[in-house]
Amino acid sequence: MNLSSKSDTELFRALQSGNHKALGVLYDRYGTVVYRLALRILGNPAEAEDLTQDIFVSFWRKNNYDPDRGSVSVFLMTLTRSRAIDRIRKSRTKQKFLQKLGRGDSLFSPGNLMEQVSLSEVAKLVRSALQQLPENQRQVLEMAYYDGMSQSEINRALNIPLGTVKTRARQGLIKLRHILKDLVE
Missing domain, CATH: 1.10.10.10 (Winged helix-like DNA-binding domain superfamily/Winged helix DNA-binding domain)
Structure with a gap:
């Protein structure tokens, strides 16, 4: 079975059935796009790489994608944007706390x-x-x-x-x- 010729939905169903190679095909299709969006939002290549990996691991493990609600690409982009914004918020919160510590506030x-x-x-x-x-x-x-x-x-x-x-x-x-x-x- 040649997975690269399968649709995104078919790959998702194959992944649900335990075919882990389907995740590799999805990563080949969307990894670069996810990375670029993460890099644009985070502005840090290492953070973007880390987030890209987290997105695909989450996609594989959490199994919360619903093909009836939209395409894999839109789901991955939405997830990437949301997680990138969460990381920025966490980072800002930590920075504010450290600044307060440094000033003695x-x-x-x-x-x-x-x-x-x-x-x-x-x-x-x-x-x-x-x-x-x-x-x-x-x-x-x-x-x-x-x-x-x-x-x-x-x-x-x-x-x-x-x-x-x-x-x-x-x-x-x-x-x-x-x-x-x-x-x-």
Whole structure:
């Protein structure tokens, strides 16, 4: 069976049936386009290569493409754009946090309780506070802050609506703020 002459839908069905060579054919067809879009958005060749690999691994493992809803190429482009934007957001969040650390803003400013407590003790306090949250709120916050997952990724991983993820995160953060009020005031 010559896979390269098959349609995208036929290749997808072959991949679902366990024919891993079909992924190679799809990669040959769309790998360059996915990479170029990732590179255009991310502006970094290494990041674009990494994202391209992630896109195809996700396409293969998650099996969330529906041929009735559109073409493979549109699905891959949409997935690439979404994941690239998520990576940029994560990167900006990390940069802002590091800038705050470097300037001594926020929790690390002089005269704050942080001067009196070591970072490891603070980490223990936060962990302890997290344990006081309901399981569903704690899970969402841990996935977001410890695993670095976006709300969309959490939504897919837990198979719950995005609005539920946002609500649990917000409620959890409000409760954490109340529990840790001595640290954040």
